[in-house]
Amino acid sequence: MIMHPGVLALFTGSLLTSAMILYAGWYGVRILRNWDLSSGSELQLALEKRTYLISTLLTYALGFELISLFLFVFTADRLHLLFSGAMCAAGTLNANGFGYPLLILKLVNFLLAGIWLIVNHADNQGYDYPLIRFKYLLLVPLVPWSLLEFSYLFAYFSGLHADVITSCCGSLFSLERPGIAGDLASLPVEPMRLAFFGTLAATLVSGLYSWRSGKGCYPFAVLSLATLLVSLASLVSFICLYIYQLPSHHCPFCILQGEYHYLGYPIYATLLGGALAGMGTGFLHPWRRRGSLSRAIPRLQRRLAATSVLLFAVFLAIASYQMIFSPFRLGR
Incomplete structure (x- = not known):
């Protein structure tokens, strides 16, 4: 060891x-x-x-x-x-x-x-x-x-x-590499871009609805998990390319290094935190009318929904900033 x-x-x-x-x-x-x-x-x-x-x-x-x-x-x-x-x-x-x-x-x-x-x-x-x-x-x-x-x-x-x-990561996450890493790297950009922004938009809308009304916690929990999975795949598929400004570098780990301002840590922290808080609203929902928790759980669900929406919004802002302001452009 x-x-x-x-x-x-x-x-x-x-x-x-x-x-x-x-x-x-x-x-x-x-x-x-x-x-x-x-x-x-x-x-x-x-x-x-x-x-x-x-x-x-x-x-x-x-x-x-x-x-x-x-x-x-x-x-x-x-x-x-x-x-x-x-x-x-x-x-x-x-x-x-x-x-x-x-x-x-x-x-x-x-x-x-x-x-x-x-x-x-x-x-x-x-x-x-x-x-x-x-x-x-x-x-x-x-x-x-x-x-x-x-x-x-x-x-x-x-x-x-x-x-x-x-x-090296360039070999592991190459388009020709057999296995999950290669499959993620070779996912088509445009469908993944649509899936990424679509799931995030649906999750944010669902989260705001849950926060305001206290309803829709089950769909919000499912969407939060879906956003986590789609976003992780999108990071490998196309988001990291904007950060590295290279068309062939799909590694989801190099963004954790100082060369890229440790950008990976806020990306993963906000993504995982948002997914966890969103999923938590669904796990609590069956007990929202349970005796001594009839007031506490709806209040906690709203806080979790607000936290999830905030974290997902920060994650979206970080990812979007890289795509909008990077001089690198992906072809279709």
Whole structure:
């Protein structure tokens, strides 16, 4: 394993996070099986006391999970100097077979962790634990995904060796490259441009409607996820070309470097944050009329919708600025 500060932080944090999620998952099973708020039994009292501790631990653990996605990409970018052929995080992730699957795992866990934190925050607004079963049920997919992420992270970093010759991003994201990266790079520009602006426009309109009326949260949540997926594909297909001002450079990782003013970080932060907040409105919607949360959840949904719209608007502004003011122009 390469003894880099970022690697050590990721490994230690992932180990602790996985341990806390595993413990919380085991305890969550007890809650799902035995929780009965109307009971005054010793077991129920113990469950009520312990759930505060579990929620606090998970808040810190899953908060780290959100940050660790960006720390992982940052570390991968910094490590590219150790590998022949690598020019950015793309080459580092390609140094062995665990890099890109790990990135996908961390992206999925980012969304799952964020949704759990939103649901937990909503649950804390009620006095009678209204969402306790639901939020611990959400832990069920988090436990195996977290353990899988840790195992992949260990396999990835322990398998990195400085004498490895890897591929550069220009090769990985070339039009002729077989696989997902090549397929994304070769997506036709005009249809992707229409899909990009179309999904973003629909999402912004839907988000504003949800914010103003408190309705339409399910379509807004679906559109938020669609915007995330379409925007990630669009970044590879054509948006990055305007940033690099090169017609053949489709890499979504070089924009994280200082040469491009670290533009990738606000791009990905606003895109992921907007998608997460938008999806959160949909996950909360079934409980908007639940007893003690009948006022808190609609208010929280509106805040999430406003946050999502704001973040998506900033993301759109950054991307549009690059396309409008760049001297580079794409042919049809």
